[in-house]
Amino acid sequence: MYAVTVTLTLKENQHEAFMYLMLENAHASLANEPGCQRFDVCADPNQPKTVFLYELYDDQTAFQAHLASKHFQAFDTFTADMVVDKQVHCFSQVFQ
Template sequence: MTHALLVDFQIHPERAEAFAEAIAHNAQRSLGDEPGCSRFDVCRDPADPGAFFLYELYDDPAAIEAHLAAPHFLAFDAMTRDWVVRKSVRTRVLVGA
């Protein structure tokens, strides 16, 4: 059963470009280094450059836990933590997968 991780970020305006680069790198590493990650899309609101939405697909809850423990994710999280105004994380199960 495929699990979706849905993440909304609101980033301080002065850090939005740096965050865009950091999250793109994190997505690339997640797809390349994590066998349980099959999709990692980064979306950005054109009307609000500090608003980001992530759509990530993982094989199972263990793959999500592996992602959260991955060195590249931990480095990303530590580097960007103070740039975040607001963050929302939800998980869902993909229907029909």
């Protein structure tokens, strides 16, 4: 298993538009990527500029396929101007 966490900081007043696109991307990932096992989109109502993602893939190759997918590429392009900061962390499973 390959876990990816992403913490995004959004620009002011971008939460609603960003979340619409983010949820589309999450649904497309789960529906169209066989190697994507989980895609959680989390937000704290008290911190509307912060979005946290928790994604699980079969392996690093499946995550790379996600990054290369048309739906992710479109999402990344459409949301680039909405995001101030993006922190991505990747973890490989070491024990099962």
